[in-house]
Amino acid sequence: MGTKLKQFLQDSETKAFDLEHRRKIRFNIGKYNAAVQNGMMAYQHHELARERASFLKTQTINNLDKYLVEFENNFTKRGGKVIWAQNAEEALREIGAIMKRKRAKSVVKSKSMSTEEIHLNDFLEKNGIETVETDLGEYIVQLAGQRPYHIVTPAMHMSKKDISELFTAKLGIPLTDDAQQLVLTARNLLREKYTQAEVGISGANFLIADIGGIAVTENEGNARLSTTFPKTHIAVVGIEKLIPSMVDLDLFWPLLSTSGTGQNVTIYNTILTGPRQPTEKDGPEEMYVILLDNGRTNLLAQPEQREALNCIRCGACLNVCPVYKNIGGHTYETTYSGPIGSVITPHLAGFEENKHLSFASSLCGACTSVCPVKINLHNLLLLNRKQSVDEGLVDKNEKLAFKFWAKGMQNRRLLNIVPASLKNYVFRHVQKDSWSVRREPLEAAPKSFNEMWRKERPKKS
Ligand code: SF4
Structure with missing residues (x-):
């Protein structure tokens, strides 16, 4: 039995019987479920929206080469720079070179799973660059020295009491049960950092081919500050995040927010199309988009499984998954957890070491039924299982x-x-x-x- 599998089984056993963990997750997911049900009421034909989104993403993924080049052409026209990174090492090397050129000592980061994927914070820290997560959930897990627990709500596993105790231990504030007080503490500390940082780093929810821009969705305004205050902005984005046109946001923004948090539309939605132009007053002097492959083309090469690249990272499949709810996000030991994580991780990070994730499912299909882009997740888990048998990776x-x-x-x-x-x-x-x-x-x-x-x-x- 491989070490990763052994660890996974041990941690699953511990978490599944941790009643306090279960109570917190049930409480937080319960709030989410109520919000999503409410949010769905804004749709007259939610199923039709899902059909359209699925069709559009499938078309885009099938023509990824064409759309990526279109994005690059349009983005560079306005002075933006595109860097193609085949893997994490290449992406980190390029980011390191930019940091050196800019003599950067500190970085403000907004929430981004692709930077988690390449372990950017560790890399910057090793190079003596202070990195501050500016999304509140990410800031909390960074203070706690943990990985994000969930792709949308990184600190979902922590209660108000846990966060208060963490802030007392790390920031020296008195214990409080006032959530607003906790938010204010973080906000005051973070505000300063925006003005000091030489570089801002973000991800993107969508790459828009026809205008050469990135779309960033958030609720706190921290992504706007992280991408516009510092003189240099770097966005690290997976190549599958493409949509053909800006008008498609009309479909994708509400779908993402309704499935992700139950909101009709997220509070801040920003489109960034390059560095500050001569007639503009604010924005960075330089903007880079790092187009990250890191195993995505492995998935693209599998005609039956490439559907997983349609994912818009709303997190809905995690919230309904009975396995995720019992074993929790950290047990997966991967950047992407839950059903979508179990589907894509073997392709992104190695089939042999991660194939067990595709077996950690009851195949109940709850994930498939909520996915806003209609990814047939439980079928993809079966295809991964088949692939591991076909490749002879089964235990003796x-x-x-x-x-x-x-x-x-x-x-x-x-x-x-x-x-x-x-x-x-x-x-x-x-x-x-x-x-x-x-x-x-x-x-x-x-x-x-x-x-x-x-x-x-x-x-x-
Ligand atoms: S697979 Fe579907 S439900 Fe899961 S995160 Fe991606 S888009 Fe959301």
């Missing part, structure tokens, strides 16, 4: 067990010859560390149905 014992099972199933006589006592011995042995740990052991009946049928069925006259 499992292979052997299925070989015996297939032999038995194809030979009625053989199955009847083996006595129930021997079958039970095998069951007990095979399941002692898995099934039988928390359940009654499986037992074979003294006589199989086939044996009873042979004995009991009415004889033909």
Whole structure:
């Protein structure tokens, strides 16, 4: 058993029986569910919107090469610079070079999963650059020294009490149960950082091909400050984030916010099309967009599985997933958790080490039913399982067990010859560390149905 799988099983076991964790998640997801139900009421034909979004993203992903070049041409026309990064190392090297040129000592960052993916904060820290997360949830997990727990709400696993205790320990403020006080503390500390930082780093929710711009969605205004105050802005964006035209935001913005937080539309929606122009008063002097592949083209090369690139990272599939709700976001040990994380991580970060995630699912299909771009998530999990079998990545014992099972199933006589006592011995042995740990052991009946049928069925006259 691989180390990652071992760790995953151990952590799942611990988290699944951590009742306090379950209480917090149930509370926070409960609030989310109520908001989403409310938000859905603004749609007359939500299903039609999903159909359209699915069609549009599929078309875009199938023509990604064309749209990426269109984006680059349009973005560079206004003075923006595009950097193509094949993997995390390339992206970090380029960011490091910009930091050096700018003599940057500090960076303000707005929430971005692609920068989590390349471990940007660790890299900057190692290079002596202070990095401050400006999204409140990200700021909280950064203070706690943790990874984001959820792709939309990074501190979902923490209660108000947890955050207050964290702020007391790290920032020296008195304990409080006043949420507003906690927000004000963070805000006051962060405000200063915007004006000091030489570089601002963000992700983007969408890359817009026809105008050569990026669209950033947020609720706190911190992304606007992080991308416009510092003299240099770098956006790290996965290549799958493309949409063909600015008018498509009319469809995608409400879908993203309704599925993500239940809002009809998020509070701040910003489109950035390059550095400050001569006639403009604010904005950065330089703007870079790093187009990050980092395994996405592996997925693109799989015609049946590339549908996963349609994801707009709303987080809805995580909130309905019974596995995610029980084992929590950190157990996955990946940037992207929950159903979409289990689907894409093996392709982005290595199939052999991460294939187990595709098996951590009940295949109930709840994820598929809520996805705003209609990704057939539970089917993709099955395709990943098939791929791991096709590539011979299955555990030796499992292979052997299925070989015996297939032999038995194809030979009625053989199955009847083996006595129930021997079958039970095998069951007990095979399941002692898995099934039988928390359940009654499986037992074979003294006589199989086939044996009873042979004995009991009415004889033909
Ligand atoms: S797979 Fe669908 S539901 Fe899950 S995060 Fe992506 S867009 Fe949202």
